[in-house]
Amino acid sequence: MEKKLQPIVGKLEKEFGVAASEYRGDVSLVIPVENIVAACQQIQGLGFELLSALTAVDYWPQESPRFHVIYQFTSVDGNLVMTLRVPVPGINPSLPTVSHLYRSANWRERELWDMFGIKFEGHPDLRRILMPADWEGHPLRKDYPLGYEEPQFTFNFEEINLRKPYAKE
Amino acid sequence: MPDIQEITVDDLKHLVSERAIQGETVLLNMGPQHPSTHGVLRLLLELDGEIVVNCIPDIGFLHTGVEKNMEAKTYQKAEVMADRLDYLDTVGNTLAYSMAVEKLVDLDVPARAQAIRVILAELQRFASHLVWLGTSALDLAAMSMFLYCFREREYILDILELCSGQRMMTTYIRPGGLWRDVPVEFDAAVRNILKTFPRRIDEYEALLTRNPLMLDRTYGIGKLTGEECLNFGVTGPMLRASGVKWDLRKARPYSGYEQYDFEVPTRTEGDVYARYLVRLEEMRQALRIVEQALDKLPMGPVRSNNYKFVPPPRSEIGVSMEALIHHFKLWTEGFEAPKGAIYLAIESPRGELGVYLESDGGPKPYRIHWRTPSFDNLQSLPLMSRGVLVADLVAIIGSVDIVLGDVDR
Numbered sequence: 001m002e003k004k005l006q007p008i009v010g011k012l013e014k015e016f017g018v019a020a021s022e023y024r025g026d027v028s029l030v031i032p033v034e035n036i037v038a039a040c041q042q043i044q045g046l047g048f049e050l051l052s053a054l055t056a057v058d059y060w061p062q063e064s065p066r067f068h069v070i071y072q073f074t075s076v077d078g079n080l081v082m083t084l085r086v087p088v089p090g091i092n093p094s095l096p097t098v099s100h101l102y103r104s105a106n107w108r109e110r111e112l113w114d115m116f117g118i119k120f121e122g123h124p125d126l127r128r129i130l131m132p133a134d135w136e137g138h139p140l141r142k143d144y145p146l147g148y149e150e151p152q153f154t155f156n157f158e159e160i161n162l163r164k165p166y167a168k169e
Numbered sequence: 170m171p172d173i174q175e176i177t178v179d180d181l182k183h184l185v186s187e188r189a190i191q192g193e194t195v196l197l198n199m200g201p202q203h204p205s206t207h208g209v210l211r212l213l214l215e216l217d218g219e220i221v222v223n224c225i226p227d228i229g230f231l232h233t234g235v236e237k238n239m240e241a242k243t244y245q246k247a248e249v250m251a252d253r254l255d256y257l258d259t260v261g262n263t264l265a266y267s268m269a270v271e272k273l274v275d276l277d278v279p280a281r282a283q284a285i286r287v288i289l290a291e292l293q294r295f296a297s298h299l300v301w302l303g304t305s306a307l308d309l310a311a312m313s314m315f316l317y318c319f320r321e322r323e324y325i326l327d328i329l330e331l332c333s334g335q336r337m338m339t340t341y342i343r344p345g346g347l348w349r350d351v352p353v354e355f356d357a358a359v360r361n362i363l364k365t366f367p368r369r370i371d372e373y374e375a376l377l378t379r380n381p382l383m384l385d386r387t388y389g390i391g392k393l394t395g396e397e398c399l400n401f402g403v404t405g406p407m408l409r410a411s412g413v414k415w416d417l418r419k420a421r422p423y424s425g426y427e428q429y430d431f432e433v434p435t436r437t438e439g440d441v442y443a444r445y446l447v448r449l450e451e452m453r454q455a456l457r458i459v460e461q462a463l464d465k466l467p468m469g470p471v472r473s474n475n476y477k478f479v480p481p482p483r484s485e486i487g488v489s490m491e492a493l494i495h496h497f498k499l500w501t502e503g504f505e506a507p508k509g510a511i512y513l514a515i516e517s518p519r520g521e522l523g524v525y526l527e528s529d530g531g532p533k534p535y536r537i538h539w540r541t542p543s544f545d546n547l548q549s550l551p552l553m554s555r556g557v558l559v560a561d562l563v564a565i566i567g568s569v570d571i572v573l574g575d576v577d578r
Contacts, residue, residue: 070510104400130577139234
């Protein structure tokens with residue numbers, strides 16, 4: 001762990017009663033979902049002005065927690081990076097929004113709603129962002145099947161063409 | 170067929186002003202097919218006469234599910250999707266992906282491979298800035314700039330073709346090194362660029378920098394302060410044009426950038442013109458880095474010899490049983506990465522390009538997320554475009570330098 005990061009991580013560990021872990025030099029803290037806004041406020045106050053990335057992982061079929069939401073912070077001033085991981089259960093997954101602290105979280109949270117179906121309470125504009133508005137399901141969930149297309153050859157071209165889902169005529 | 174839901178203004182009520190609902194202002198679609206949106210970006214504009222009151226970007230027209238697709242492929246095979254995200258910075262994307270995989274499995278890269286990576290990444294940065302310069306000048310009605318820039322870009326694409334056989338989708342940088350060493354013509358071709366390009370940049374400057382039309386269209390337009398940039402996640406040349414000296418190549422060096430001597434250009438105005446100046450200076454600095462890297466290009470292998478992760482060279486497969494087995498295993502099953510999660514970021518021509526990679530111990534990425542700079546940079550568009558003229562909005566979109574493949578993934 002970088003020397004400058006140690007007091008910051010130590011402070012967060014004490015404040016929220018969690019332990020930091022390190023893998024290949026990346027420091028991450030697992031924060032319970034009810035503390036996330038307070039933690040983000042703390043981290044912003046400690047000089048991490050950039051929310052580099054906000055993403056999620058789906059551990060289906062594991063149910064509690066099914067998701068981990070990952071917050072990646074960068075401190076431009078102190079030249080430091082750190083990660084928060086927030087476990088979220090699979091039934092009615094929801095988190096409080098941090099888009100009032102980091103404005104860049106606005107679209108990122110919309111993306112997580114679109115792709116994983118994770119709700120962000122208090123978000124000003126929680127619509128789908130990448131998929132069409134009337135899309136069903138959340139594509140990046142692990143129980144959402146990957147689509148495919150049947151390859152057509154000369155001997156079965158017509159047969160496959162009949163059941164191929166596209167506008168004919 | 171399910172019924173297609175109509176999206177009405179009622180759904181967007183919270184995004185437009187009260188006056189739009191009473192019919193005092195006009196709601197107008199700009200795009201998705203509009204030449205100045207550089208791809209398929211739809212903007213819903215609320216206009217009071219010719220003044221933009223609100224701008225609501227609508228993205229996702231180019232969404233191809235890259236992340237989902239990569240999760241279904243082995244680490245080697247997933248790499249081809251990385252090229253196709255940001256199609257103007259293909260070398261940078263494969264560099265980020267390869268470095269993320271190398272970090273995940275703890276793989277060392279030979280010094281020669283690192284230097285060639287830097288040369289190609291900087292040339293690609295130059296080419297990407299050329300496309301930006303050409304198209305954004307075209308938006309401001311400077312048609313000849315477009316032709317000059319694309320003429321020069323072709324020389325760089327020729328070098329990529331020389332190395333990899335492909336002009337754009339190179340997949341030349343692989344986890345553990347490079348696909349193969351550069352050909353003998355490489356040195357002369359790059360030196361030719363180093364000789365001719367500085368003069369070409371001077372020519373662009375002669376055409377644009379003090380051009381009164383250019384100044385009228387760009388000076389003081391689309392301002393962002395440094396704090397706003399960071400809060401909106403804006404990185405890259407846009408952030409540096411707002412006075413924040415943050416470049417990952419300098420701050421957190423990777424791939425041997427610490428050996429090279431270069432400046433990080435910054436401006437304090439934070440407007441469209443400042444972004445233009447910063448990017449032009451970055452093009453000069455890119456050439457400086459290429460020259461240094463080429464001068465002290467070390468000899469040696471270009472691929473790691475850890476055959477658990479990197480396929481052995483063709484010459485060994487014919488004579489070594491072990492090499493044949495490694496080759497077969499790698500291309501049928503792939504390699505198993507240890508369980509863990511990493512985040513790795515590099516400086517792409519547009520800003521911080523990050524890869525979040527998580528492994529569950531299997532041969533495929535369990536989760537890969539691309540933190541693409543265009544996505545966050547575009548998010549600041551509503552803030553920048555409030556109160557400007559529609560024609561200025563075109564200049565602002567040009568200065569963001571979005572690549573829609575990068576925004577929508």
